[in-house]
Amino acid sequence: MNVHTLTVALPGGSVEMPYLDAVGDRPGPHLTVIAGIHGTEYTSIAAAREFAAGLDPVRMAGQITVVPVVNVTAFWARSPFVVPEDGRNLNRSFPGDPHGSVAEILADAVTTTFIKGSDYLLDLHAGDLPEALEPFALYDESPVEAQARELALAYGLGHVVRQSRGERTVGGSTSAIAADLGIPAITAESGQNGILDRPSVERHLRGLDNVCRWLGIFDGPPPEPSAPVEHEGWLWLRTDCAGWWEPAVAVGTDVAAGDLLGTVSDLLGDRVQEIRAPDAGVPLFITSSPAVGEDGLLMGLALTADH
Numbered sequence: 001m002n003v004h005t006l007t008v009a010l011p012g013g014s015v016e017m018p019y020l021d022a023v024g025d026r027p028g029p030h031l032t033v034i035a036g037i038h039g040t041e042y043t044s045i046a047a048a049r050e051f052a053a054g055l056d057p058v059r060m061a062g063q064i065t066v067v068p069v070v071n072v073t074a075f076w077a078r079s080p081f082v083v084p085e086d087g088r089n090l091n092r093s094f095p096g097d098p099h100g101s102v103a104e105i106l107a108d109a110v111t112t113t114f115i116k117g118s119d120y121l122l123d124l125h126a127g128d129l130p131e132a133l134e135p136f137a138l139y140d141e142s143p144v145e146a147q148a149r150e151l152a153l154a155y156g157l158g159h160v161v162r163q164s165r166g167e168r169t170v171g172g173s174t175s176a177i178a179a180d181l182g183i184p185a186i187t188a189e190s191g192q193n194g195i196l197d198r199p200s201v202e203r204h205l206r207g208l209d210n211v212c213r214w215l216g217i218f219d220g221p222p223p224e225p226s227a228p229v230e231h232e233g234w235l236w237l238r239t240d241c242a243g244w245w246e247p248a249v250a251v252g253t254d255v256a257a258g259d260l261l262g263t264v265s266d267l268l269g270d271r272v273q274e275i276r277a278p279d280a281g282v283p284l285f286i287t288s289s290p291a292v293g294e295d296g297l298l299m300g301l302a303l304t305a306d307h
Contacts, residue, residue, distance in 0.1 A: 001057060008109045010085070010102055019067040019114070022055040028062025028217050029119040033208065034110070035067070037091045037123060037174065038081055039074025043191030044124035047204030062217050065118070070110055080129040080194065092172040095180075111177060120151065120184050122211060123174040124204055126191030130289035133192040134159060134252035134282070135203060136302070137228075141165045142179035151186045154214040155207035156226045158252070159284055161234055161302050169236050169300075192251075193288060231302035235278060238295050239264045243272050245292040247299070249283060255301070256280050262298065280304045 006017040035041075035048035045068055052066035069075050070090070077084045088103035096107025115121055127133030136159035139148035145162070152160045163169065168176060170187075178185035188207055191200035212218040239245065243264040249255060255277045264273040275298060286299040 001055065006109065006113055008106060010105055015072050015106070017067065017070065017072055017109075019065060020052045020055075022052075022057050022060060022064045022066075024057050024060030024062050024217065026061040028060070029215050030063040030065070030117065031120045031122065031212065031215060031217060032065045032114050032118040033067070033122045033124065034070055034114060034174065035124040036069035036071055036075055038125065038128055039069070039071045039076075040078055040080045040129050040194045041126035041191065042194060042196040043126045043200040044188075044204060045069055045075070046196060046201045047208065048124055050201070051205060051208045059219060060217055062215070064212075064217065065114060067110075067114060071106070091170070091174065094172050094174055094177040107172075110174070115174065115178050115183065116181065118178075118183055120147075120211075120215065121174065121178045121186075122151070122155075122208070123185065123187045125187055125189045126200065127189070127193055127285055129194040130287055131192060131285050132251050132288045133189055133285045135190045135200075136161060136284045137189070138163060138170065138175060138187040139185070140168070140176050140179035142182070144179065144182055144184045147184035148175075148179065148186055150214070150225075151184055151211055152188075153225045153228070154210045154223060155186065155188050156210050156223065157188065157190065157203070157207065158228050159231060159282065159302060160228045161231045161284070164233055167233055169234055189284075229282065230305050231281065232305045234281065234284070234300050234302040236300050237261065237275060237278075237298045239273060239275070239292050239298055240294070241272055242294045242296070243267070243292060244269075244290045245287060245296070245298060246290065247286050247288075249286075251283050251286050254280075254282055261301075264292065277301060
């Protein structure tokens with residue numbers, strides 16, 4: 001087991017990103033596991049830490065690299081979604097730019113150091129501070145999407161979303177740039193509202209173990225492929241105006257086109273906008289905070305596969 005630190009030079013200073021490499025006694029694939037792209041998604045960070053601590057190279061094939069906290073300054077600042085230095089979402093900044101903003105510099109460092117050279121990539125996430133979330137995995141259309149889908153099925157979450165290259169709702173993400181580089185990758189989500197709850201951590205740990213057995217990195221038979229609900233893309237629904245948001249449905253609920261998803265009202269309680277489903281699907285995350293700004297994100301509606 002080798003512990004390293006990646007030092008990333010930033011305007012006015014630097015940030016240190018610790019990571020671990022475990023090299024097995026037998027040849028095998030190189031799996032990279034990252035977490036903490038968003039600094040307050042604690043169940044994913046906790047799972048990456050525990051997974052790294054439990055690795056035993058004697059019982060492994062290949063190599064596993066684990067980066068428990070990528071967005072280090074956001075972690076210390078308890079900053080949801082964005083890099084504190086520039087206010088940008090790191091998971092919309094890949095592949096990055098070594099001469100760009102802080103988020104772009106970090107994305108470039110992660111792409112160069114961790115994503116390139118990997119055979120497979122798992123990016124662990126959870127619902128951030130104002131997000132209720134139903135566990136799901138996301139993969140992108142690419143020449144290696146069949147392998148990415150197998151990763152998602154092996155991870156064993158209840159929903160799997162395929163994102164087409166032409167309609168990337170989540171553009172500039174780790175899994176999207178990995179797909180563009182020909183590396184099978186998924187974004188795996190378990191946990192919500194920035195709460196460190198044990199069942200969500202365990203769900204991530206089971207997924208990590210499942211994938212390692214499926215890849216032959218760990219001994220033991222691979223898990224039976226899960227039978228999740230599979231979705232073909234999704235819609236991110238926003239409000240036209242600032243106001244008080246009240247969802248009318250819960251995450252994981254099947255909705256039909258035209259169903260009421262929630263309302264936005266002014267601060268005196270007068271209804272301003274009804275949010276209705278533009279298509280059939282399942283809300284996989286919902287903004288749980290009542291306060292939403294103009295063009296504020298309300299939910300992610302994963303579309304039924306035959307939409």
